[in-house]
Amino acid sequence: MLYCVTFSIMVTHNQGGILKHFMKCVIVVCFIVCVTELYGARPFATDDAGTVEQGVHELEFGCDFWSEDAVIGLGFKHGLTERMDLGVGFAYIIEPDEENGFEGAELGVKFALIPNLFSASLTSTFGDAAYTLNGIVTRNLGPLEIDGNLGYEATGISGEEGTIIYALAVIFNAEQFAFGVEGAGDKDGLRSWLMGGRYAILEGFAVDAGISGEFEDDAVSTLVAGIHYEF
Numbered sequence: 001m002l003y004c005v006t007f008s009i010m011v012t013h014n015q016g017g018i019l020k021h022f023m024k025c026v027i028v029v030c031f032i033v034c035v036t037e038l039y040g041a042r043p044f045a046t047d048d049a050g051t052v053e054q055g056v057h058e059l060e061f062g063c064d065f066w067s068e069d070a071v072i073g074l075g076f077k078h079g080l081t082e083r084m085d086l087g088v089g090f091a092y093i094i095e096p097d098e099e100n101g102f103e104g105a106e107l108g109v110k111f112a113l114i115p116n117l118f119s120a121s122l123t124s125t126f127g128d129a130a131y132t133l134n135g136i137v138t139r140n141l142g143p144l145e146i147d148g149n150l151g152y153e154a155t156g157i158s159g160e161e162g163t164i165i166y167a168l169a170v171i172f173n174a175e176q177f178a179f180g181v182e183g184a185g186d187k188d189g190l191r192s193w194l195m196g197g198r199y200a201i202l203e204g205f206a207v208d209a210g211i212s213g214e215f216e217d218d219a220v221s222t223l224v225a226g227i228h229y230e231f
Contacts, residue, residue: 042226043196043210046169046182048147049119049138051112052079052230058087062226064212070094083112104128110136129156132165145171145180153186163187176200190215196224204230 041048042062052058058077063070075089090105108123117138124131134151147169154162163186171180179197183190196210206228213221 042228043198043208043224044147044169044171044180044182044194045184046147046149046167047110047119047121047134047136048145048169049112049114049136050116051083051110051119052077052085054079054082056230058228058230060226060228062224064222064224066220066222069096083115085110130154131156134165143173145169145173147171147182149184185215194224198228
């Protein structure tokens with residue numbers, strides 16, 4: 001139900017071009033769902049300290065869309081050991097037309113130093129020297145989950161300094177439902193926020209939806225939706 005409500009909000013605020021972007025997303029979603037199964041920890045970007053169980057696969061698909069832009073993404077993770085997983089992901093820009101096409105694929109690895117409490121991850125883009133090193137802490141207080149990230153993002157450009165990045169998410173888990181908020185930033189201050197939730201339709205299969213934006217006066221909000229699957 002949450003998935004449908006979010007789409008309805010987007011259509012209600014249609015300004016002419018939004019509906020076209022939405023329909024493109026729907027077509028791509030339907031196509032991918034038909035050819036593969038998907039899973040992930042969306043809609044939150046803040047990572048948690050857990051790793052994918054050994055021998056288990058996770059797939060996630062997401063679509064982010066707003067007034068003049070639309071992007072879809074697909075990610076895959078595999079549990080290598082009880083403490084380590086490996087993931088790969090890519091994004092495809094639908095709109096604007098001048099940027100249409102695939103972005104660089106990312107490769108990431110996460111290792112649980114203290115299982116379900118403290119982990120570290122490293123991600124990088126294929127063919128690019130830039131990388132992100134992230135420390136991840138998760139604390140559960142009953143149904144409340146608190147995830148904190150603190151890391152360093154390197155530009156990969158000689159002579160150009162990287163930046164400290166951080167994120168915090170507070171998520172309330174209630175059986176099949178999960179709702180939460182998150183904020184993220186860098187050394188210059190808070191940059192973005194997200195409010196959303198997910199609903200587990202079946203064991204290992206869920207849909208999600210939310211709205212995100214930036215901490216700027218003229219920032220445009222983004223609607224996000226996705227599908228999660230594990231096997």
